[in-house]
Amino acid sequence: MTDWAITASGLRKSYGDKTVLDHIDLAVAEGTIFSLLGPNGAGKTTAVKILSTLITADGGQARVAGHDLTTAPQAVRAAIGVTGQFSAVDGLITGEENMLLMADLHHLSRSEGRRTAAELLERFDLVEAAKKPASTYSGGMKRRLDIAMTLVGGPRIIFLDEPTTGLDPRSRHNMWQIIRELVTGGVTVFLTTQYLEEADELADRIAVLNDGKIAAEGTAEELKRLVPGGHVRLRFTDPVAYQYAASALREASRDDESLALQIPSDGTQRELRSILDWLDSAGIEADELTVHTPDLDDVFFALTDGADIPDQTNQPKEAAR
Ligand SMILES: Nc1ncnc2c1ncn2[C@@H]1O[C@H](COP(=O)(O)OP(=O)(O)OP(=O)(O)O)[C@@H](O)[C@H]1O
């Protein structure tokens, strides 16, 4: 049986006559990374704020760390950490002082606070910078300090609202590593992002939020299967073998220059097996066979431009371009 860190059903939130969240259902298993993906204004931050008790929903229910959001917000708060979209770091004081402030807020004793701060500064590679004003930190350092501050109370569930927005590729990869380590330590991570690559890289499950509704939910692989573009590519080195295969596989699209054929495929094991069986029976042996699934960009654009998901027309992506 799955232990759920977060469950929500029918969450609603409006500002004036603008519906920001329109009956959202979510379930996040303990010790996993869940990513809420969506364009600007989709409602990601609003969802994080509701689930972390910073604001209240207009309707629906949610449980976080086993506690009901409306009847036990204090218990929820004690179990979670939140790194907001906009930094909570105070630039006027040093990184260490920011950490000690958090320790105070969590009612740690002086010695325990110092120990925790030192440990986290070390873990996030901020020892050298610890005595400098946080305003002098780079974006990546500030983000690391932000997360270190979030971890002071030892939360079991952490909310990271766009933790890598504005970071350079190296800092982003460092942040991914930090997030993975958190999960290895048993923490559940609720992550919002606009970067498909990030969700693809990190998340066990992804929900695409669009215009206040969950447009799709699943693993990265499941989501990629929702959009056309998947295909199996067969490449030949022998032109004669290529010509033979091309005439036998009429539904394949041809790339005469690189002696390659593309067969539309949803990338499932079942379909791959039937393609392989068919190639065997036709006596076709390619020198290279690769399976291409559409990437999350395809999914994102298909789901967030307001259009319905098209039928599985299975146009090979290259041919569609
Ligand atoms: N306090 C508020 N008052 C009025 N409208 C709000 C308020 N907070 C959010 N909104 C509106 O709700 C919608 C969703 O905002 P939200 O910040 O949740 O989006 P987001 O997905 O986090 O976007 P971004 O990627 O830009 O951070 C937006 O249209 C925003 O203008």
Ligand SMILES: [Mg+2]
């Ligand atoms: Mg936001």
